[in-house]
Amino acid sequence: MDYKSAGVDIEAGYKSVELMKGFVKETMRPEVLGGLGGFSGAFSLAKIKEMEEPVLLSGTDGCGTKVKLAFIMDKHDTIGIDAVAMCVNDIACAGGEPLFFLDYIACGKNFPEKIATIVKGVAEGCKQSDAALIGGETAEHPGLMPENDYDLAGFAVGVCDKKDLITGEDLKAGDVLVGMASTGVHSNGFSLVRKVFDMTEESLNKYYDELGKTLGEALIMPTRIYVKALKNVKNAGVRVKACSHITGGGFYENIPRMLPDGKKAVVKLDSYDIPPIFKLIQKTGNIDDKMMYNTFNMGLGMIVALDPKDVDAAMAAMREAGDTPFVVGTIEDGEKGVELV
Secondary structure, three states, X not given: OOOOOOOOOHHHHHHHHHHHXXXXXXXXXXXXXXXXXXXXXXXXXXXXXXXXXXXXXXXXXXXXXXXXHHHHHOOOOOHHHHHHHHHHHHHHHOOOEEEEEEXXXXXXXXXXXXXXXXXXXXXXXXXXXXXXXXXXXXXXXXXXXXXXXXXXEEEXXXXXXXXXXXOOOOOOOOOEEEEEEOOOOOOOOHHHHHHHOOOOHHHHOOEEOOOOEXXXXXXXXXXXXXXXXXXXXXXXOOOOOEEEEOOOOXXXXXXXXXXXXXXXXXXXXXXXXXXXXXXXXXXXXOOOHHHHHOOOOOOXXXXXXXXXXXXXXXXXXXXXXXXXXEEEEEEEEOOOEEEEO
């Protein structure tokens, strides 16, 4: 009897690490100390000393049941971007700069090429957010998970000078809401999506004219990373007063999180075009408007509140980062919450 016969292939683990080393190397920052393979990742904090009052920010998340889509499509090169995005967008939303990321992959069986492909996506997400991939773990769980299944999660750490934290504390009536376009469903609401559509290879390969692509291609689009856009806004001298990452819970849960008591967000639904994938989900599943906006991002992945005088400069900075911004509403006095009009 040995470990391999019990379902854990140590040699496959070694091979996975070798295959992913090239991808990981591309994410390195000058602050990273040592290389891949140690018991922990080391990251120098020397540059943080330049800040007046540095604050560490952290975020952890996964991709939810979107991984089921990757299984069916046998496409594993972008799901890692989703894992990174869910963490670093939260850090950026607070005004922070992501510094490093660690991933955790739990799998029924370690197929080295598949694991390396997943990590390739993680590395791409780290490159998009200028975060270093300084470590991770791949754990085989024979008997607990089917051989071809896996789950992916991650953890990010960032930093921000306390004076630059985005808190929403000084929001006032008349401030303007600017939303940045999402790339689709991102990584939230897939439990509902999987009830609306048959999650089969045949169904996912069906081409829809309104989408301009197959259903699977539209659904698996990786989550947009907004780190560079928000960094551009800051570098343009614009202060973001409040910020909301539109994830699980959609508009109704996430937008109020950036508001102080006595202020409400009024979002104009005709201020931007809702992507076709959401219209298809709603029509196919016969889902009412309230549920759609309480589940999905509906085409806006990040919403920021700005002083009116800063809107043009902020939107120019977002476009420079490759994002598409829209003026979508305003802040008003009233009971804390969001109003869709």
